[in-house]
Each structure stands twice: as C-alpha cells, then as structure tokens.
Amino acid sequence: MTPPSRRERLRTATVSEIKDGARRLLVTGGLDAVSLRAIARDMGMTAPAIYRYFPSLEALIAGLAADFYDELRQTVEAARDTAGDDPLDQLLAMSRAFRRWGVGNRAEFTLIFGNPVPGLEEFTDACGDEDHPGARLGTVFVRPLATLAAHAGLRTPPREFLEEHLGDRLAPLRRSHGDLSLEVAYAFLSGWTRIYGLIAMEVFDHLRWAVTEPEALFETELAAFVAQLSPAPEQQLGAGGGQQLGAAPERSGAAGATVRVTPPRAGSH
Amino acid sequence: MTPPSRRERLRTATVSEIKDGARRLLVTGGLDAVSLRAIARDMGMTAPAIYRYFPSLEALIAGLAADFYDELRQTVEAARDTAGDDPLDQLLAMSRAFRRWGVGNRAEFTLIFGNPVPGLEEFTDACGDEDHPGARLGTVFVRPLATLAAHAGLRTPPREFLEEHLGDRLAPLRRSHGDLSLEVAYAFLSGWTRIYGLIAMEVFDHLRWAVTEPEALFETELAAFVAQLSPAPEQQLGAGGGQQLGAAPERSGAAGATVRVTPPRAGSH
DNA sequence: TCATTCGAGTGAACGGCGTTAACTTACGCA
DNA sequence: TGCGTAAGTTAACGCCGTTCACTCGAATGA
Numbered sequence A, B: 001m002t003p004p005s006r007r008e009r010l011r012t013a014t015v016s017e018i019k020d021g022a023r024r025l026l027v028t029g030g031l032d033a034v035s036l037r038a039i040a041r042d043m044g045m046t047a048p049a050i051y052r053y054f055p056s057l058e059a060l061i062a063g064l065a066a067d068f069y070d071e072l073r074q075t076v077e078a079a080r081d082t083a084g085d086d087p088l089d090q091l092l093a094m095s096r097a098f099r100r101w102g103v104g105n106r107a108e109f110t111l112i113f114g115n116p117v118p119g120l121e122e123f124t125d126a127c128g129d130e131d132h133p134g135a136r137l138g139t140v141f142v143r144p145l146a147t148l149a150a151h152a153g154l155r156t157p158p159r160e161f162l163e164e165h166l167g168d169r170l171a172p173l174r175r176s177h178g179d180l181s182l183e184v185a186y187a188f189l190s191g192w193t194r195i196y197g198l199i200a201m202e203v204f205d206h207l208r209w210a211v212t213e214p215e216a217l218f219e220t221e222l223a224a225f226v227a228q229l230s231p232a233p234e235q236q237l238g239a240g241g242g243q244q245l246g247a248a249p250e251r252s253g254a255a256g257a258t259v260r261v262t263p264p265r266a267g268s269h
Numbered sequence C: 001t002c003a004t005t006c007g008a009g010t011g012a013a014c015g016g017c018g019t020t021a022a023c024t025t026a027c028g029c030a
Numbered sequence D: 001t002g003c004g005t006a007a008g009t010t011a012a013c014g015c016c017g018t019t020c021a022c023t024c025g026a027a028t029g030a
Helices: A006-029 A036-043 A047-052 A057-081 A087-104 A106-113 A121-128 A133-151 A159-166 A171-175 A182-203 A214-229 B006-029 B036-043 B047-052 B057-081 B087-104 B106-113 B121-128 B133-151 B159-166 B171-175 B182-203 B214-229
Strands: none
Touching: A006 A036, A006 A057, A006 A106, A036 A047, A057 A087, A057 A106, A057 A121, A057 A133, A087 A106, A087 A133, A087 A182, A087 A214, A106 A182, A121 A133, A133 A182, A159 A182, A159 B214, A171 A182, A182 A214, A182 B182, A182 B214, A214 B159, A214 B182, B006 B036, B006 B057, B006 B106, B036 B047, B057 B087, B057 B106, B057 B121, B057 B133, B087 B106, B087 B133, B087 B182, B087 B214, B106 B182, B121 B133, B133 B182, B159 B182, B171 B182, B182 B214
16 A cells, blocks of 8 residues: 555665575575674674564574575476476476576575474474465475376376375375375375485485486486376387487377376366 | 403593483484583583593584494394395385384484585595495495396386486496496485485475375385386286285295396306 | 654673683503 | 593683663654
C-alpha cells in the first residue's frame, strides 16, 4: 500500500548489508567465520547493533539458509524453463543446475544440505510446511516427474513390491504434494537421494580419492537413472544409448506406453 | 619388545580418557561442544594440560575421526564375516551394518562423512594413501564387489558406454585397489554414492519431511540396486522378486553368466 | 513549532573459547 | 641421592555471543 518510509528503506538496506557480509564470511571462512563481531567490523559498526535486526546469530544464519533455498530454487526453475516442454529434459536440466549451484556455492550448499547446524534444527524441522523454502524446492522437482509419469510412463518396481516394502511410509511426501502415487513418490525419493549423494560427496570432498572429474560421474549416473526410468526396454543402457542424453534429440519418439505406471487422469492435482 | 613403562601406560590411559571425554561431548552436544576446557573440566584438569597430548584441538578431533573410521570398518567387517560366503549377501549385510552404525552414531558419522571440518582438511586430503582409515574402509566394500563380478557376474552398462562417459576419470579409485576394472569401479561408486546419499540424508535429518521410516526406504533401495546389478534378466524387479532379497535364499541358483562382465581370471590381484 | 517517543547505535562487562608462556611439582632413571 | 624431564598449574591475550545502560537523532503528534 503505502510506499515504505525512509526508516523502513534504511532498515531493509541494513538487513541486506548484514546478510551480504555474513555470506561473504561464510564463503571465505566457513560457518565458524560467521561472527556478529566480524560482520559488524566489516560494516563499521559494533556487534550489539546487529541485535536490532536479528535476535541472535543463529537467527541470522537461519535467514541465510532460507535465502539459499530460494536462490537454488530459482536457479533450478530457470534451468527448467529453458529446457523445453519434455519433462524428462526438464528434470535433466534441473539436476544439472542443482549440481552446478552446489559446486559453485559450496558453503551455501553445505549450510542447507549438510550437517544439522546447531541453531537451525527449528528451521529444518519446519520442512513439512507447504511454504517452507525446502519444501518448495522439492515441489519443483516433483512436478515434472509426475508429468513424466502421467504422459510418457515411468518404469518403477511394481506396486505390490512397493506396497510391501514401503506401505504408507512415504505418506508425508505423498500428502504434501497433492496425493502423489506411491510409484511417483518412490521414483522421486530414489532419484533425489541419488542426486543428493553424488552432489554432497563432491561438495564435501568425499570423492576426490576416487574420481578426478565428478561431473563425468554425475552425467553417467544421470544417464543410467534415466535409462532405468524410461519405460521402453530397448531404451535400456546397452543399446548404445546414453551419450545422446545430453542433447536428447529424438528420445521422445520411442517413449511409448510400455509400462505406463500411472495412467493419465484428470483432476487429482 | 620391552613392556611399556609406567609413564607410557599412564600416558596412553590419559590419551584414551581425553578421547573418551571428547567423544562424549561430541555425542551430547555436537562438534561445537567439544572444547579443550570442557574436556579438561570433566577430567578434573586444566585445558593447557591437554597440549601435552595433542598439539591442538583440531588434532584431537582428527584423531577422533580416525578412530571412528576404524570402528566403522570393524563393524562392517564383522557383519561381512557373519554373512556367509556369498559376496552379495556380504555386501547386503555390510550395507545394513553401515547404515546401522551411522544411525546409531550420528555425531560420529557426521564428523567423518559430513561437512569438511575446519581443521580436518589435511586428514581428509590424505585419503589417497592405502592405509588411510577411509581408504581401508573403501577396500572392505570393494573386495566382495570384485568377487561378485568375477564369480557371479555383474550387470553394468557396457564398457563402451563407460569408456565414453568416464574414460580414465576413475583412475584414482581403480589404481588404489589393484587395478580395478572400469565396470567394477563404476558399480562400486554408483552403489557407494547411493548408500551414502540415503544414510547421510537420514542422519542429517533431511528425510523426515518425506519418509516416516527411513529404514524401509533403505531396504527398498537395496533391493532395487541388487536387482539392477544381478545379471539374470528374469531377476529384475517386477518378476515378483525383491522381498526375498533380505534373506536371499536360492538366488545364487539363477545367477548364471548372462552378462559376465569380468571373466574369472587368476592373478591380477 | 515544540515536546515526546522510539529506533539505531555505542561502550562496558560477563563468561566462554583456543592458545601461549612462565612456572611448579613429582616421577623415573643413572 | 641427585637430576632431568614429563605433567600439570596459573595468568594472560585476543577472540566470541550476549546483555545492559546509555546516548543520539529522526519521526511523530499536539
């Protein structure tokens, strides 16, 4: 409504400056280097002044974490929007964008996807809310996958297998995204944990003893996972396919409805 | 040779007491709670005394990390040794032991498999050495996998695909374990990153928003990965198999030499 | 216009931290 | 028995988060 007052403008500017300083310290020196005194020093202030803007250092860091989730989500959405209409292409582009962001923003990735940080449990625990920054990131990945399942089909373990092994234990995920089918929920989690494992190991430097270029391994796994997901058996790894997945030219032609797991249906969204 | 002198005995006892106290603090309060002053307080000492035993707090924590690697490796080896001779059974038992250890020792898992810790880079970087605690843990997993590939066969993407995607980028891993074949190296890394992703997400509490019982998801993924690895096509998920993978009774009967990736060969170890 | 309110920022202080330096104590060995 | 030295102490330095009492200046209302 009313334009922000002068006070409010100054205030938001100061908040940004504090966060920028905190992020700079985080990137250059790790989480331990983020101290109120250091931030204030860089701003030409004293540490207690920051308490006018954040109730504690932990709250400031939680604010950073939320920002990073949003930044990552926007990056992923941008990648999706430039990938055309094919949901599989979108998922590939999004996965690559995810990895690129993590590798290019190690400290930020670590903050939101690594160890639980001492004061952030509360933030992490609120992940169930629909509008939690983390949940919104998840949604961005879930949607193309659901579309893929509905249109092109998705090869997953049969429902009886999933029922027996998982039952309703994926309920939190399924309910928070509009009653996902068990197959889609499982496919999402399987893919998510695989991508997470690869990126986290690369970012946390747990891969250097084994791989010289983690990106190549990432691409290989991406291709393998897609081949495993794709319904047509002749599309499996081994038919010479794989290297064309980067460009993905005429794959959609062969993507018939071999094992259409989730029949297309209206509504339920 | 000579029995340890009284001084030496006291010294090692004190070292153990320091490490025990540090671990207790780590478990109860996280890494930030591990402070020389707190350790010394619990021991009825003063903080500078610890410098007679460790050159710095970081060195003490690095020592803890090495201990944890060894403890985990011994746990995994014990699970392998009670799993019989089938290498696939061994791998399953080892994977479950890995997860159990991580879930039961969250702080310890976090220290060695989470964020790079500010003073541990040097320890992590030395992972290339054959006798690094982390490398030795890797070896424990590589060996049954290599055996499995040699005896029962292993379904992996064809060599041309791996060559094109990975080339010699897995050289560090392959060389440090007696010239592993590209297929086995890839299968190991694929499985390792998947298991790591699942366990890390569970331990780091990044799964609670989606799954109520992460163990069920772990078992599902284990079964899926095994089905994907097993050479016989009729063994794939969907043939009603899967739930018997926990006990794995007569699987070895069907494990023919369908796509024997690495022919059995003597030597080369 | 003037008085008042209140947000922003300061300086001092408390207790905690890792680490260093100088010092004392007591054990083990020749 | 004497000596060297390992083990432990106290004091101190400079960090840290946080609290409290305080000042200052800008916005606000009569």
